[in-house]
Amino acid sequence: MLADLEELVLCESFSADHAAVARSAEVVGALGARLLGAEPESIMIDGVTHLRWAFGSPRVLLVGHHDTVWPMGSLRTHPWSVADGIARGPGVLDMKAGLVQMFHALASLPSLEGVGVLVNGDEEVGSPTSRQLIEESARGCAAAFVLEAAADERGALKTARKGTSRYEVVVHGRSAHAGLEPQKGVNAAVEAAHQVLSIAELGASTETVVTFAADGGAGSLPSGVTVTPTLLSAGSSRNTVPALARLSVDVRVPTAVAQDRIDELMHALTARLPGARLEVLGGRQRPPMEPESSAELFTLASRLATELGQEPPRGIAVGGASDGNHTAAAGCPTLDGLGAVGGGAHADTEHVEVAWMVPRARLLAQLVARTRG
Incomplete structure (x- = not known):
């Protein structure tokens, strides 16, 4: 498993570099072909390369991604290494170790009948070209298992994820x-x-409700909704009244109802200054993965962990989104966070706890075996 992980990490796959993602797809596809005994279907959409395997009529879908947030050349400053039980390197946790665990888990099964695998190449940028592919693959399946990293360094599974929306508010004024x-x-x-x-x-x-103000309406939103202004720019020169400003907004919501309501409020924004005009661009990006979608699978995972002699994992709701949001929204029961255990995703401290790799692969294998029918 470590040799396979090294091979994946050494093939850099920055999301924005489509040629690098294509090279990575070749390496991941070869690894999957060797361990699964079948070549993948290579699917290129708008220049981004995705991989899919289907064994019979899939009832269980395993979802992962092979792109990373790390710019090309990051290996020079963050080289691959394994020392004292810790593996390091760009994308090692998010999520190349998860892919290795997935392939080895499936290779341990006597048959792959009823299993589907989808590895996309644009998850880190919101899966814009693969969302439809993910949803189509998930519809009708009894379960989807997402190989994102565990929620903490004790192997917690991700039982709920917030939905995400992205907006840009363009403010039009008049220069002088x-x-x-x-x-x-x-x-x-x-x-x-x-x-x-x-x-x-x-x-x-941070209370249980927030009162709507943007459109003057009454109502409330559940706790856990975050609406965060982020990037802001305005003006063209120091001695000119700005005629244009742009504001980016990050939204995280625990429920689809809250996501819809925030969308209404964002589009209801009105200018305060006479003569100013607003454009609100963007909208819903990923739907929330609500707790109900993972409840039965989490119970099964806890029971199987006990049978395997492992400590039953905790379930945690997290603010970040993944492709599990899309499988859940497609009506497929979804359990996320089944990948590697470690920490520091997207950061200089990104690492994987090597000792967890085999136990996590064994747990995944049992989950697939029990749910594919």
């Missing part, structure tokens, strides 16, 4: 000389400041 006749301008930066405060209010409360 800031010294000679500022009164003739409409300051897009000032209008953007008003919008930042209004938008922040939508996710400011």
Whole structure:
């Protein structure tokens, strides 16, 4: 398993570099072909390479990705290494070790009848080209197992994930000389400041409800909703009233109802300054993976872990999204976080606890065996 992991890590696969992702797909496909005894279907969509295996009519879908957030050349500063039971390298946790565990788990089964595998190449950027492929593959399956990393360093599984939405608020004002006749301008930066405060209010409360303010309506949202203004830019020169400003907004929601309501509120934003105009771009990106979608599979995983002599895993709801959000939204029961155990995903400290790799593969193999019918 470590030799296979080294091979994957040494093949860098930055999401934005489609040629690198294509090379990675060749390496991942060869690994899967060797361990599963079948060549994958290679699917290129808008330049991004995805891999799919299907054995008979799949009843169980295993989902992973082979792209990473690490720019090309990261191996020079973050080389592959294994020392004191810790494996390191770009993408080692998210999620190349998960792929290795998945292939070895499936290779341990006497038959792969009823199993489907999908490994996409754009998960780290929101799966824009693979979402439809994921949803199509998940529909009608009895279970989907997602090989993202465990939720903590004790192997917790991810039983719920927030949905994500992304917005860009474009503020249109009117330029004017800031010294000679500022009164003739409409300051897009000032209008953007008003919008930042209004938008922040939508996710400011950590209580059980938050009151709607953007459209003047009454109502509430569940706890766990976050609405966060992030990137902000305005203006063209220091002595000009800004005619244009842009504001990015990150939204995380625990339920589909909350996601819909936030979408309504974002599109209900109105300008405060006379003469200013707003455009609200973007919207829902990934639907939430709600706890109900994982409940039965988590119970099964806990029981199987006990049978294998492992400590039953905890279940944790997390704020980050994955392709498990898409499989759950397609109506497929989904359990996430079945990949590697470690920490530091996307960071300099990214690592995998090697001792967990075999036990996690064994747990996954039993889950597949018990759910494929």
